[in-house]
Amino acid sequence: MDTMTVAVAAGTPSNVEEFLMASGLPLQLRRLTGRTEEYLVEALGDVDAVVFSSREAVTPRVMAAMKRCRVMSRRGVGVDNLDVEAATRHGLAVACVPDASVEEVSDHAVALLLACARRIVWLNETVKSGKWGEDGAAALAPIRKGMHRLSQSTLGLVGFGRLGRTTWRKAKGFGLTGLVYDPLVADEAIRSEGAEPVDFEQLLARSDYISLHVPLTPKTRGLFDRNAFSKMKPTAFLINTARGGVVDQEALIEAITTNRLAGAALDVTSYEPLGTDSPLVGLDRVLLTGHSAYYSAESEVELSRRTAENIIAGLRGEVPPGIVNPEVYNRVANSE
Numbered sequence: 001m002d003t004m005t006v007a008v009a010a011g012t013p014s015n016v017e018e019f020l021m022a023s024g025l026p027l028q029l030r031r032l033t034g035r036t037e038e039y040l041v042e043a044l045g046d047v048d049a050v051v052f053s054s055r056e057a058v059t060p061r062v063m064a065a066m067k068r069c070r071v072m073s074r075r076g077v078g079v080d081n082l083d084v085e086a087a088t089r090h091g092l093a094v095a096c097v098p099d100a101s102v103e104e105v106s107d108h109a110v111a112l113l114l115a116c117a118r119r120i121v122w123l124n125e126t127v128k129s130g131k132w133g134e135d136g137a138a139a140l141a142p143i144r145k146g147m148h149r150l151s152q153s154t155l156g157l158v159g160f161g162r163l164g165r166t167t168w169r170k171a172k173g174f175g176l177t178g179l180v181y182d183p184l185v186a187d188e189a190i191r192s193e194g195a196e197p198v199d200f201e202q203l204l205a206r207s208d209y210i211s212l213h214v215p216l217t218p219k220t221r222g223l224f225d226r227n228a229f230s231k232m233k234p235t236a237f238l239i240n241t242a243r244g245g246v247v248d249q250e251a252l253i254e255a256i257t258t259n260r261l262a263g264a265a266l267d268v269t270s271y272e273p274l275g276t277d278s279p280l281v282g283l284d285r286v287l288l289t290g291h292s293a294y295y296s297a298e299s300e301v302e303l304s305r306r307t308a309e310n311i312i313a314g315l316r317g318e319v320p321p322g323i324v325n326p327e328v329y330n331r332v333a334n335s336e
Contacts, residue, residue, distance in 0.1 A: 003028050004048040004315055005068075009056060010035065012075060013300060016051055019308030025315060032056075041065040049311045051075055052082060060086035071314025075307040076100060076294070078243065079324055080216040088325045095310035095320035099162050100303050101294035106166040108293035109211050109241045112265035113171060116209065116237040117150055119143050121287055146235060146262065148208070151175030156207030157195070158223070159242070160185045164213035168195055171211075179203050204231040209239060216243035224248060229255035235262050241293040244268040253279045256286065267293040 003026045008017060010032050017029050032043055035055050040062045044050060050072040052058060058072075063086040066072075074082060074096040087094045115121055122143045126132055131139040155171055157164045160182040168178055178195030179202065187197040203210065210232070214220045224238065225248040232238075238261065240247055249270040255261040263285030269278075272291055280286050294303075310320035319329050 001026055005030055005046060006049045006051065006311060007032050007044060007047045008051045009053040011053055012051055013304055015301065016075065016304040016308055019305050020311060023312045025312065037062055044069065049315055051307055051311060054081055056081060058082040063087050063090050063092060066092060071095065071311055071320055073307050073310035073320065073322065075303055078215050080243065084325055088328050091328050093314050093320060093328055094324040095322040096324060097303055097306045097322050100306065101299045102162050102166050104296045104299050105163055105241050105293045106170055108267060109167045109239055110170050112239045112287060113155065113209055113211065115287060116263060116265050117147070119147060153208040154179060154206055156181065156203040156210040157213060158203065158210065159213035160190060161213065165193060167211060167213060168193060179207055201231065204228055207236060208233065209237050211239040212242040212246055214242055214246060216245045221245050222248045224252070226251040226254070229260055232261060234260060237262050238264040241267045244270040244272065253283065256283055267291055
């Protein structure tokens with residue numbers, strides 16, 4: 001078998017390469033150093049497979065340039081930065097790790113929920129700043145105001161796939177009432193989990209906390225805009241561990257600064273990383289965790305191993321376990 005070249009995105013953990021080399025296939029690995037469309041067009045013309053991150057611009061032009069490529073895999077859940085339709089036209093298999101970090105992300109969503117409900121960060125900052133010592137309970141009173149029992153609060157979940165469902169299973173132990181908006185999930189399936197299926201308008205109006213668990217698609221991009229925020233309770237918090245583009249960031253900033261919304265806890269934002277000049281950084285009622293929800297020592301290993309398994313399967317002419325566009329598989333498998 002001839003040597004096959006696998007390109008690996010900049011910033012990808014080295015254990016991806018270790019898993020690839022352990023396959024026994026005759027591989028030559030190439031580290032990418034850029035992310036732009038122009039760079040990728042030049043760099044990927046002679047590769048047999050690619051490991052992408054979430055930050056490359058994998059456009060139709062890039063797909064067209066990948067003349068030898070058989071398979072590409074995102075090291076993560078979503079493929080919103082990969083033009084899957086263009087890949088399919090060119091007979092390129094696209095894969096990801098669809099159930100990656102479900103435990104970590106759902107844990108993180110619940111942690112953000114608790115941080116908002118119990119005002120953990122704000123209380124901590126007040127105590128550490130010395131204000132508690134100076135003013136006693138008076139310094140904490142404005143922060144404590146608005147804190148309510150979770151068992152008398154309502155959590156709205158937008159999206160009830162793996163992540164939404166797992167988050168709800170963990171959160172409902174606190175006695176929350178659960179509302180779910182997901183037109184792709186049967187009402188009976190939602191009720192079987194102890195939650196109530198509702199339409200989007202009802203979820204906005206009734207929820208004290210709203211947690212997002214949807215992919216970024218043309219339908220979900222900007223789903224939470226000025227109109228949506230205008231229909232939420234002014235005491236409500238928005239929690240986003242999904243994709244930054246689901247939220248209109250400017251509308252969110254406006255909603256919080258005008259007290260249209262109590263606050264937000266964001267693991268993801270519309271552009272990353274955030275600079276210190278971002279208005280979000282300066283808002284007291286916004287918690288930011290820098291796209292860390294997916295992370296644990298265990299998930300780092302699993303993500304890399306399963307990404308490598310996608311690439312290895314594709315190069316062997318097998319169906320990648322995380323295939324996104326299975327309709328191209330026969331073309332890919334028979335291309336040797």
